[in-house]
Amino acid sequence: MSLRDPTRRPTHPGAVLREDVFPELGMTQTEFAKRLLVSRLTVSELLHEKRGLSTELAARIARLTNTTPQSWLRMQEALDLWRVHQNRQQLAQIKPLAVAG
DSSP states (O other): OOSSOTTSOOOOHHHHIIIIIHHHHTOOHHHHHHHHTSOHHHHHHHHTTSSOOOHHHHHHHHHHHTOOHHHHHHHHHHHHHHHHHHTHHHHHTSOOOOOOO
């Protein structure tokens, strides 16, 4: 049994950056983007939860913040799986292929 409430939307990695990491670092989105070697738009979209976190971006953030890519990717994966679960009725309409055995 999971300790997590399955109806609760998992936290987006961008929200963690916005609410926890940025206040600690005291840096602007522009500075953060420059240090990550990505565009300011990429950082802005992530912080405003308009973009998912790619493996590449997770690795860059982890390197800059002295964390692990896995920790960032777990957050994104939890959110992605929650979204799929929210759409489970559509998923249930897919007929599995019969596997020859």
